[in-house]
Amino acid sequence: MSIETGIAEEYLAAKLSVLPAVREKKCPAVGKWKVWQERLPTDVEIRAWFANRHDAICLICGKISGNLEILDFDNHGELFPKWKELIPQELYEKLVIEQTPSGGFHAAYRCSDEICGNLKLAQGERDGKLVTLIETRGNGGLFLCYPTEGYTLKQAAFTSLQILSSDERKQLFDAAYSLNEKTQGEAKEPPDITDSDLFEERPGDDFNERGDIRDLLICHGWTPVRVDDGNEYFRRPNKSGTGWSASLKDRVFYVFTSNAYPFEPNKAYSPFNVYTLLEHNGDYTAAANTLLQYGYGKARETPLVNLSPFLSQVCSAAPLPPLQSSIRSLDKLMTEFPEMKPVLIHGLLRIGETMNIIAPPKTGKSWLVTDLAAAVATGSPWFGYPCEQGKVLIIDNELHPETSANRIPKVINARNYPMSIVQRNLFVENQRGFLRSIYDLKSRLAEIKEHGFKLIIIDAFYRAMPAGMEENDNAKMAEIYNRLDSYAAELNCAFVLIHHTSKGNQANKSVTDVGAGAGSQSRAADAHIILRRHTEEDAVVMDAVVRSFPPVMPIGLRWNYPLWNYDMSLDTDALDGKLEEVLPRAEKKDITDEAEEAAALLATPMPKTEFIALIQTKMDTSRNHARDILDCAKVLELVRESYENDPQNPKRNLKLISPN
Template identity: 50%
Template structure:
């Protein structure tokens, strides 16, 4: 494989050895090759050992390389291929996979977006992806990996497509989509029976006219759907509007403020286009236009809003194991998975917020964090601590120190600054309800204690357990993980177990899936990191060295050297009877028992009881 890998490299492709079974690179830290090509020396070193696969990184590093991946045995490939003009068909590189799937491979004149799901199907409760792209930051296994066969074209002569040609390929795939997710909409519960402006607009708002006023163009209609083209696009279409309920489904990755592969209710379309996504301002404006009703002044019964039910029946182990498809997908390998919650705990002013900056950037850009491999995805940071300008300054500092251009990850990272207008977890829950599933991979709350509802005692086990249960429900619905930034309890932390370091109720130690604890090292510029994980193998303690604004893993430092830790006494050597007599009796002869005991304690650390035993043995 080595000669072929070198040939791919010479033609501008970021090529790596791969583990065929895992469909992943066969090297440890591979994310750097999303931004730079490997050297020929690296290629020769990797492939000097037997490898069972080759993979290529897609995106800018490989010349704006993108592929369309047809899964499920490639069942939709023929239907898609027939929709492509013959001259464009003949230009593509086409590869078949071991499972019968297909890859359509090409380069683009302009930058490509991240991976996109183009066609899906829902089977029961499970959504299957049938066609998707591999774009910026993605990768795919390819020939000459066993089972992968090029049927048309070569990797050394890949076509370079114009934007409109790429649109033809993507639109042909979108036409085969069978599943539309539930629309993103404002779902705040008020406890009032009055019709809200947003709900009223959903029922009778004119979305078509709204889209036209913002430059969208009506293309045509088919069945109950209308096709719409985004502003500044001359051909093709970018979204559909379902006429029965005015749900707007966006395919294009260049249709800001909308995101690809998401459905929007009429009210959310209005909020995004007219009020930059501020639902409160949108509702107020619609109210002034005559939408909605004025709530009655009668008292509101909140009983139903507060009721919770648990209608899940017990499942026998046989069925549980039959339905088991594996653990949740990783987000931070070794630490965190989708649907999980992680506490990051440290004393004040240690640098937790700076660490959060680097963590958020790592996930948004898909780069390693503190030596842990990370899956790329969108991140939402709920910042209760910093003013917006301070937050902007810090992210700029960290990005520059990491040498990560903001344009690479900026759209994947959103910050909601709440300094001066704090919201408790119940209020934030209303905001989370407006977020659609899979919109974010991680939601960070910094700091968690500032979201505690009024009069909640952080030492109340029941109250804290309920809050973590609430977070678990949000994580399950959103298919994301929550990371909570928390503070330590008072006093010396060095001699506590990892799960006892956090302040407050003991239930928080059991409620989360991962504890990541930062404690002071004996050396002032270092901190010790300990972790307790639930769904991973145990994590060994390690040391971080502060190099402002970053924390760098220090492989040479001793993680057991916690500041304030009790030092273990060196085991004493056994005192011989001859040494005892010479030092404690003969040297002071004649002497009293009190003096012998004193000498034994000074010379050998013996107790008076032990000294008496030794004296009796000497007398015998």
């Protein structure tokens, strides 16, 4: 069975981001697909994709599809009948209900408010394993749907999705949460950072036994909802309605929602955890010291020692205490660090990491930085890379405050981000005229920590280096990055450094060799992003190497004031100044047969990059060889190249390949 173009066109007409898919793999059949989290496909793209045979179709959830979200009932839809009984009939009738090949169900709807990412709502143990029984597909998610074989509509259609209020959505979630079989377990305690030798009883342990966090939660905007069978239910701050977001039972505070910063979803917290996060921004040492003053815990009495006989022997600069060994067995290492650091920019950057962004002078780096800051401030994708929402600080040592105040709103309005959210989460410190070095941040950590920033951007890096330091000094540059690592750990944030390329041609360098100064810059950073000029005007290629994620592919960006936008029509190999292969075509291997085979794949016009990807997939070859095959097909006049206006952006053209 192949999907007809007509159904895809109907979904697109309903403002749904629709893609062809591979049924067996449950993934899109268009290669890199995250661009369609930001824009809808064009009519041309839909016709080109579905002119080829595809056995599945999928929809992208989230903002791009009008805040589309689904509840996914797994394990053969085991909990679907119980869940259906728990919600009002009139609410159930507003949903699109679809049955999956395994007997599970999808319940689909649109939301009046922006939605979060995927959430696990109900889990249970089956055959000795913990399995997810109900989960959502939200921002960053997708799902296969009708008319893919095995997917059957039971109620309504995706072309007639209804919009639910936040309270109605909460009713769906509450019903699912109530079916959760996973025991909450005990709250994890923070690392033992308060030395037990200093206390007969640690303040945190005493607070866990005696402290009452109810008034603390209310003081921070949490609302008590109800008490049921020993469970006290609370609704998160800035949330109205009758739903609830967390429960308190047996002195364990369990958070379900992903929108209750600083708490994480589906995690349990002890009273000391809650107090430290809400009152001290996660600083357990400060929390313990304050609780000690409030009468929690007991300090150990230490006898006084007269050191005067030894003072004359002490030098003015006392030696540092010996370093504690960090050697661990693999078993201990895996036990202490069971998970990676939290993600901030999916695919690129985690909390605690440092990322470089390197670009030629006067290529709009500051505009790019503002776009990145606004994406994190709103939790929006950045060139297809989903961002977790958090507060952002831009330390700008190049622009005057008046310039920043003028530029930033332009980017926010161009991206159509809610101004109120960005104003609340984006902070700027303009240092032009009174520069401070990266080392000066040390004395300001307490001040910065109060804000709870998740991302700190330093623009530009060269102006934040300590006086007299050479950017070509590998040892000194490594020292700066080590210092940033310590700041990131203390602040629980990530750093982004904006820097410029060296002089001369960058096209023939490897990614890690691009950037002015010492090579340790690219090696010390956890992510190294570079922008290089494209052969087309007002276009660049963004490439990266990353440490804690799978390798990423280069993408093309095109300037459209005041934004850099992802442009899939750009050939990412066409770098300005790149050395071309000098061998004449006659000396290359004859690929006429392959060119004819490739031309046969093309039934209707298709964007050039899509056609190259199709050749790669269908003919099992490399990207470069697929480009050679296409070039040969054009020489043989089997296909032709043309341009068509992009309906999503009238200022640019799509490069199409059409059959002759």
